[in-house]
Amino acid sequence: MRRKLAAGNWKMNGTSAELDRLATLAERHSAAGCDVLICPPATLLSRAAEALSDSQIALGGQDCHTASTGAHTGDTSAEMLKDAGASHVILGHSERRADHGESDALVRAKSEAAISAGLIAVICLGESLEEREAGQTLEVIGTQLQGSLPDSASGETVVIAYEPVWAIGTGKVPSTEQIGEVHDFIRARLEERFGAETGGSFRILYGGSVKPGNAAEIFAVSNVDGALVGGASLKPQDFGPIIDALAASAG
Ligand code: 13P
16 A cells, blocks of 8 residues: 655745754644655755654755766756755756746656655656646646656655646645546556556645645545645645655544
8 A cells, every 4th residue: 555645845935043943843643644845945955854854744955966976066966955854855847947947857867866865755747727728637647757757666766746737836735536537547657657566655736826725625536645735835734744744634
């Protein structure tokens, strides 16, 4: 069985003043019936690791370089994230694809670097509004999935996050039918490429305007194994109920 995962992406938010939110979350969720992951900015990783050392909450980075060391000013390697306390790293988020021109091939190379360093890669896919309106959603997702995942991927080393670009930070959420269609499609493609057992082992998260009020409905959709949460993950009073809804959906 795939264990559910509630992941929080803090994006470029948070300074040391916000670290106490992690302790609040850890106190509230010592025995959550699902996995919980927080991806704070890289500057907070090692202090977050100290704050969460007695908890079950995992930590992740939000990007990494393809190389482990070298002359790459401003970049962070997967090894460095791991050293700072991360077990996961988000890769190919649509904001990085848009702001930094990241291609599927680059996301794949970064994923290989992350896996080599012993991190779990949380690989993000998602269509734009124009692509959805042009009826290209499954084609776009299929291309991103094929190009961004390394051949060595498995459910132990990779988590997929489906995040429609138009749903991120907008309050607009696809219908449960639309979410289910894409998640079922991703599952079928994974099973085709990696075989039924390995393909069935990947967790597929939904991301984009997940809130306490819509979480339970989204978690009831087939092949939704959790969420990648942006804005609501910054507030324990919002992320807490989302985790509770996910744990409840796991039964
Ligand atoms: P929001 O939850 O703020 O829409 O962000 C989703 C996201 O991009 C998570 O990676």
